[in-house]
Amino acid sequence: MGEFKIATFNVNSIRTRLPLVRSWLEKSVPDVLCMQETKTPDDKFPKGEFEAIGYNVVCSGKGGRNGVAILSREEPVEVIYGFDDSEESDEDRLVAVKLPSGLWVVNTYVPQGQKPESPMFQYKLKWFDRLRSFFERHFSPDDMLVWCGDMNVAPLPIDVHNPKRLLGHVCFRPEVWESFEKVKSWGFVDLFRKHHPDEPGHYTFFDYRVPKAVERGLGWRVDHILATQPLADRCSDCWIDLEPRLAPRPSDHTPLIALFDL
DNA sequence: ATGGTAGTAAAACTA
Numbered sequence: 001m002g003e004f005k006i007a008t009f010n011v012n013s014i015r016t017r018l019p020l021v022r023s024w025l026e027k028s029v030p031d032v033l034c035m036q037e038t039k040t041p042d043d044k045f046p047k048g049e050f051e052a053i054g055y056n057v058v059c060s061g062k063g064g065r066n067g068v069a070i071l072s073r074e075e076p077v078e079v080i081y082g083f084d085d086s087e088e089s090d091e092d093r094l095v096a097v098k099l100p101s102g103l104w105v106v107n108t109y110v111p112q113g114q115k116p117e118s119p120m121f122q123y124k125l126k127w128f129d130r131l132r133s134f135f136e137r138h139f140s141p142d143d144m145l146v147w148c149g150d151m152n153v154a155p156l157p158i159d160v161h162n163p164k165r166l167l168g169h170v171c172f173r174p175e176v177w178e179s180f181e182k183v184k185s186w187g188f189v190d191l192f193r194k195h196h197p198d199e200p201g202h203y204t205f206f207d208y209r210v211p212k213a214v215e216r217g218l219g220w221r222v223d224h225i226l227a228t229q230p231l232a233d234r235c236s237d238c239w240i241d242l243e244p245r246l247a248p249r250p251s252d253h254t255p256l257i258a259l260f261d262l
Numbered sequence: 263a264t265g266g267t268a269g270t271a272a273a274a275c276t277a
Contacts, residue, residue, distance in 0.1 A: 012269070012277090013268090013269055013270080016268090016269070016270095037277085039269065039270065063270085063271095064269080065270070065275085065276065065277095066276095112277060114276080114277085152277095207266085207267080207277085208266085208267040208268055208269095209265075209266040209267050209268085209277095211266075211267095251268095252267085252268075
């Protein structure tokens, strides 16, 4: 099959970001693009615009917030929308597709958590536990499976620009490190860290509210692509593309790309 | 020690 490229991008509204995402796709030609925070109900998702440039569209959004979608060159043979447990299904935060090759792609927009004392923070921690159960229920660590998304966790001190000041934030504190690690320990490899071990200063998110955040390097690495071991063994590179952040109306996140030899 | 911006959607609420 050869080279296979998978990307993840929190677009912060697909309707606002359509020109940017479309031109990025035409330049980067990924085989799969996972998007988060599409902020668009399914009946208003610009499906036709992506189909016109050769992508199948699976979207899962209800209203003006959250929302996830997976674009793929090949038509999925199976789709899962949201959790299938006894809690809130959160189909606007979790979508998964099985491609004809048998490769599974799971796309998540993990709850941010707001404040450590907020009920949403407990919801976030529980969300990771439910996600681990989801993987246990549907898959095996021997499967070819990739997990992409905005995880709202910076796993290591080198994943934020100021670990001392940011310690305690809902995306950078022990509880989320443990919760994220519990999911990872089911059988995932962090593909960016596979190819860039111990390198600081690589970020996928820059807060709109921080002036000149990109230029000043005031970012966070909270978007991730993880793969099961057999798939991670076939990953030849993984990198962050900062260029879209310099566009006229950028998202606050930037694409993360993984390249495989399949 | 708070606010800074962007998006949705029509006043706050989320990030």
